[in-house]
Amino acid sequence: MIDYLALMGDKVDNIPGVPGVGEKTAQGLIQGLGSLDAIYADLEKVRTLSFRGAKTMPEKLIEHREMAYLSYRLATIKTDVELAIAPESIHCGQPDNNRLRELFEDLEFKSWVKDLGDDNANSPAAIAAVSTPEENNSEPTSPAVPTDIHYDIISDKILFADWLKRLQQAAQFSFDTETTALEIMDAKIVGVSFAIEAGVAAYIPCGHDYMGAPEQLPIDWVLQELKPILEDTSKIKIGQNLKYDRSVLLNYGIELRGIEFDTMLESYVWNSIGSRHNMDDLAQNYLDYKTVTFEEIAGKGVKQLTFNQLKVEDAGHYAAEDADITLRLHQFFWPQLEKVPTLKSVFQTIEMPLLPVLSHIERNGTLVDAKLLGQQSIELGERLVQLERKAYDIAGQEFNLSSPKQLGVILFEQQKLPILKKTPTGTPSTAEEVLQELALDYPLPKVLMEYRGLAKLKSTYTDKLPLVINKRTGRIHTSYHQAVAATGRLSSQDPNLQNIPIKTEEGRRIRQAFIAPKGYKLVAADYSQIELRIMAHLSDDAGLLSAFEKGLDVHRATAAEVFGVGLDGVTSEMRRSAKAINFGLIYGMSAFGLAKQLHVGRNEAQQYIDRYFERYPGVQRYMNNIRALAHEQGYVETLFGRRLYLPEINAKNKNLQMGAERTAINAPMQGTAADIIKTAMINVQAWLDETQLDARIIMQVHDELVLEVAESQLVQVRTGLIERMSAAATLKVPLLVEAGVGNNWDEAH
């Protein structure tokens, strides 16, 4: 049984038998003084509490660790989802988790979830149903995949010739390359697999080199034989993440052509959030088939084998299955994509053509001055030591400045500074925002802020970037991910080149290490205010449209409207506020958020917003319409027809629902911007290919393209680049592109 349930707003110090709690209100508190079994028996009540918005539990009230853990789980807003999904997702590490896990397993989640009535909207089953396009509901899934398929392993020229002939006769086939590494520039091919129809697949091993490996066809011969069909544009290729295969083949001088269907991108365009887009998950979700995973045949961790060390028989089944499943996934996705013209178009005119462009950019890489970064690391290291000493001096003891936990003890226990904010788990926050506030009254926070800033630069950038320079090319080759961000944006990994510092002077020094080779310059071109321009277009607001048509500084224009002054009367303070309002609108921010950002009262912030909507009524109308549309259809779209499903848009839980509404407002703008720059990248690359100009795209940062350009062709390339980026979409406002030139990335801005 539950001895006490404190609801939101209850005075905590009224709790019987729990003395000395200084909180004014309970943040949704479950105080169970009974045993776990008792809690379990009363689970229904506890769940009801959790939907009152309970989130955290003050530590002082915890009697047993296991209780605390259970309470925390139950009180988390995601409770139902997490409970329903899987008890194994409960992480271990707490002393009695095994016991907890047993308890959770006993709950019979499915029936329990069903009893929740309307809250069902948040269950995984409901999410899957909502997030699957309606066209899919009536659609039969592809035929079940048999589990006992035999695939050919090709080790002799007779069987090879047989398969080559079949590939030559096929109009399309799926294929996959197996390699020694994931790093594109250095990966060596170990084998290739093909599928020509569901269940008919084969693997050609040609690089397994473990002791006692069977004789295999020589790789050079195999690739020579395959080259004509791989380079044949009319031969349609299907694959999973073909950007990788294209790159690997290019290492062997083969230019993959006829890249028409990438199942990863089919899945992404079909439903960007319905599942992750790796093959194992796709097979499970859409074919109800469990694939052999790489870990299962290669092991994991440091002892994981590379593909060349795998037994040919194991590797053969794994690789051929990959090709087989890829083909089946394509047969599942494509008929459905074809039925939705907007999605088909996003797939065929944006995502597939972008694939080789990204491959080009990755392979081009970017030149980085490792020596300069090294100097900066040393310098930063010295300054960090000084700051460390200063901090120890103020605190009167040594501690790890990088540990939020140790820092919390020093600040809030030893120095007794006020706790201004807590993290989602209830520990006192030491975030920048908090330190800034505290720095007004105390000395230590300021030192910590400076330390954090510099430590970040050193550990993330100046120390790390030199380590990822490719030995052979001398350049940094990031990996762009095309199916990660739900809105349609790209992401960049290993290293992330989309979050290189720019705001502070010290940060910009890192950009100075991104350089052009001798005889070349960097050109950085970015869309000016692209998301606000898209907002003007989508909302059709006369005032906003006119501001852009007149070429006004939009934040200044907004300030003039909101504060009721002439353009000349706008102070820098007003402009700053207007800028925050503009960005806030794009993100669906509330008066509360705006107030916090601008350090003004909530009422004042609300006045700004009211005033904004008064002056730009079209924007308000658009916001209301898009919200309503999202509720009605369960998804929102970009201008190009890309969809983002919002499974939580009609959730009973208001927080989830409001979150989904914010996404509904933001996604069309962020996503349209992504569509536009992707289109621009395709057009720019096509133009560079045609003209054979001595210029290459080396980076994309959401609204910016960076090119490396021969000095002699600077003017021509810069002009052509701006033209093509501006023309990537025709909106009701012009798409302004600004392009700078320099010897390094900082200069080019």
Add this chain to the structure above:
DNA sequence: GTGGCGTCC
């Protein structure tokens, strides 16, 4: 592996 924090657009 998770949480806290910080970098970018």
Add this chain to the structure above:
DNA sequence: CAGAGGGACGCCACT
């Protein structure tokens, strides 16, 4: 009455 800013990646500490 609480909650109240969209999308990413990566580092460090800690378990």
